[in-house]
Amino acid sequence: METISNYLDTMFKTLPQTDKMLQLKEELLQNMEEKYQELKAQGCTENEAVGKVISEFGNVDELIKEMDMDSTEANTQAEYVEYTEYAEHRGYSEEDNYEGIPMLTYDDAEEYISGVRTSNLIVSAGVALILCGVAVLIFLSAMLEGTFLSWLPESFRDGAPIVCFFLFLVPAVGLFVFSDYGMNKYKYIQKGRFRMDRQTRDEIYQLYQSYQQMAQSFTVVGVVLCVLSPVPVIAGGMFGDSGSIFGVSILLILVAIAIAFFINGEAGKDACKKLLKKSKKHSY
Amino acid sequence: MISSDVIRGYNDIMILYLLLGSDSYGYEISKNIRMITEEQYIIKETTLYSAFGRLEKSGFIESYFGTSPQGKRRTYYKITRAGISWYKEKCEEWDLTKKVVNKFVGR
Numbered sequence: 001m002e003t004i005s006n007y008l009d010t011m012f013k014t015l016p017q018t019d020k021m022l023q024l025k026e027e028l029l030q031n032m033e034e035k036y037q038e039l040k041a042q043g044c045t046e047n048e049a050v051g052k053v054i055s056e057f058g059n060v061d062e063l064i065k066e067m068d069m070d071s072t073e074a075n076t077q078a079e080y081v082e083y084t085e086y087a088e089h090r091g092y093s094e095e096d097n098y099e100g101i102p103m104l105t106y107d108d109a110e111e112y113i114s115g116v117r118t119s120n121l122i123v124s125a126g127v128a129l130i131l132c133g134v135a136v137l138i139f140l141s142a143m144l145e146g147t148f149l150s151w152l153p154e155s156f157r158d159g160a161p162i163v164c165f166f167l168f169l170v171p172a173v174g175l176f177v178f179s180d181y182g183m184n185k186y187k188y189i190q191k192g193r194f195r196m197d198r199q200t201r202d203e204i205y206q207l208y209q210s211y212q213q214m215a216q217s218f219t220v221v222g223v224v225l226c227v228l229s230p231v232p233v234i235a236g237g238m239f240g241d242s243g244s245i246f247g248v249s250i251l252l253i254l255v256a257i258a259i260a261f262f263i264n265g266e267a268g269k270d271a272c273k274k275l276l277k278k279s280k281k282h283s284y
Numbered sequence: 285m286i287s288s289d290v291i292r293g294y295n296d297i298m299i300l301y302l303l304l305g306s307d308s309y310g311y312e313i314s315k316n317i318r319m320i321t322e323e324q325y326i327i328k329e330t331t332l333y334s335a336f337g338r339l340e341k342s343g344f345i346e347s348y349f350g351t352s353p354q355g356k357r358r359t360y361y362k363i364t365r366a367g368i369s370w371y372k373e374k375c376e377e378w379d380l381t382k383k384v385v386n387k388f389v390g391r
Contacts, residue, residue, distance in 0.1 A: 027359055028329055030352070031311040058328025065334065 003050050004032050011060050024063065032057070104194045104275075106203055112186050113207070113271040119179040120267035124260040126175035131256035133168025135249035137161045142245040189275070196275070204275050211268035218265025225258035295327060295335045296344075297378065300371040303345060303363040309352075310336070310359070336361060344370050 012025050032053050039049035140161035144152065188194055196204070229251045236247025302308055302316050310332060317327050339345045344367030350360045363371075 024333060027310060028333065030356060030358065031314070031329060034311050056326055056328055058330030060330060062328075062330040062334040063337075 001033065001036065004036060004053055005029060007054055007057070008032070011057070015060060015064060021063075028057075102188070102194050104189070104196045104200065106200045108194075109196070109200060109204055109275055112189050112275065113268055115183065115186055116271035117264070117267040119183050120263050122175050122179035122182070124263040126172040126179070127259050127263070128256040129168045129172040129175070131252045131259075133165045133172070135252040135256075136168065137165040138245060138252075139249040140164055142242055201276065204272055208269065208272035208276060211272055215265040215269045218261045222258040222261035222265070225254050225261065229254040229258070291325060292331075294374075294378065295331060296339060297371065297374045298327070299332075299335055299339065299361075300344065300363055300367055300374070303361055304368065304371065307360050307362045309350070309361065313361075339367070342370075343367075 008025055008029055012021065015021055035056070036049050036053050039052055040046070044052070144157040144160065183190070232250035232254070233244055233247035236243035236245070236250075298317050299313060302313050308316075310329075314327050314329070314332055317325060336345070336347070340347055340361075343364060345361045345363055347359050347361050349357055352358045
C-alpha cells in the first residue's frame, strides 16, 4: 500500500506542484488504492496487486500536457473550493486568531475592489491621453506641412506639434503617479497580509463571477474596436495622403478606447482574484 | 491486450459512452471499460485523466465534487449537451473508419 503512495510521490516529483496537480495526485492515489484493495480481495498477493496497479498507471507526461494549459479561471475556482473545504475539514473557523494579520471585512474588500477599479480607470485615461497626444502630433504635423499653412514661420511649424504632444504627455504621467499613489493604502492586500472569513470569501467569489462576465463583454467591445480601427485609415486613404493621416489619428483614438475597455474590464475581476488567492495563506 | 497507440483516438468515445449512462468518477469508468471489453483493453490512469482534462476543456464534460462511501472527496464527471452531439459525431466517424479499413482486411 505504501509502495503505491511512494511510487506516486516519485512520479509527481518532477511535476509543477500546483493545487490542480496535487488534487489530481490525491485522486489518482484514491483510485489506485481502491484498485489494489479489489485485487487483493480477488486473491492476488500483495506483490501481484501492487505490480498490476503500477503497471496500469501509465505515463505522467500525458498529464502535464493536459493540466498545465488550464485556464486561470478554472484554477481560481478549484483553489477556492479546495481551500474552503480544506478549512472546514481541518475545523478552522473565523475565530482562529493570527496575530497581527488583520481580518478583512466585506466592506474593506469592496473598498479595495473599487480602489483597483478607480486606479485602472486613471491608468487607462493616462494611456488614452498619450495615444491622443500621438494622434494630435501626427495630425498637426500633417496639417502644418500642408501648403495652405506654409506662411507660418518654420520654427513654429516644427515645434507646435511637439509642444502639443507634451501637453498630453505631462498630465498622463501625472495620472500614472497619482493612480499608483492611490493604491498605496492597499499594500497589505497586495502583499496578502490579511485574512478573510468564510462568508466574505463566498460573497467575493460571487462578485468575481459577475466581474468575470463584465470582463468578457468589455473584452469583446475592445476587440471589435481594434478590428474596426484600420477602417478610418483605409477610408481616409481614398481622400489622398492627408486623408490617411487623419485616418491614422482616428485609429489611435479607437485603439485608446479599446485599451480603456481592456484595462477597465479586467479591473474588478483581477481585484477579486487577488483577494481570493492571496488570503488563503493566512486565513487558514 | 490492445496497443494504446491504436486506440488513442477512441478513449473519448468510451468515456462519453459511459457518462451517457450516468455521472461517474475516474475509477468506476476505468473499471467499466475493463469489464465491457472483457479485459481486452485496460485504460491507463494517466490516459484516463488526460482525457478528462481534454474533454472538460472542450466543454464536453463537466466535473463536480462528491464524496465516496469512505467519505473522501472525489471528482465526478457529467456529460454536457455538446458532449452528447460530439459523441454522436465520433460514432459516425468510427463507422466510416471501420468500413474503410475493412475493405483492406482479410485477403
